[in-house]
Amino acid sequence: MTEEEKKKLMGSEEDPNSEKAEENDDVSDVLKESEFLKKLPPEAKKVVEIGMSMQRFGPMSNPLADKLTEGHIDKILDISSKDDERAFEDAKESRKYVLIYVVIFVALFIFLTIFLVNADKELYKEALKLFAVFLGGFGGGYGVKSYIDRDK
Helix, strand or coil: CCCHHHHHHHHHCCCCCCCCHHHHHHHHHHHHHHHHHHHHHHHHHHHHHHHHHHHHCCCCCCCHHHHCCCCHHHHHHHHHHHHHHHHHHHHHHHHHHHHHHHHHHHHHHHHHHHHHHHHHHHHHHHHHHHHHHHHHHHHHHHHHHHHHHHHH
């Protein structure tokens, strides 16, 4: 192909911002590829052509990724920060309830100690056994829960 034919195919390059300039780049790329392919042996030419066709039909990008804007990213970050705040508030409330349970248990233990030690020592021993079993079950359940949560 002569220089004049290449220029005719590529058109004039006076305005680089025009659509013709973009088409010219595509045409020049095709010309370079075709000259490269002509020099290759037939077996290699087939392999290269298959590779080039695979490139054209390569993995498609996610259509949502193309539509994602800064506003969407800001919303995602806002939602994420609200989720973190809610998780923190949930943990804080959970600590409050644990504290309330401990205070109730200690108050009940003190009440039983004060009133049952002098009245009936056998009943007090049975109450202590029940509290120990309750604490063991509570501690075991808490341990199992923490073990399960650790795997997450």
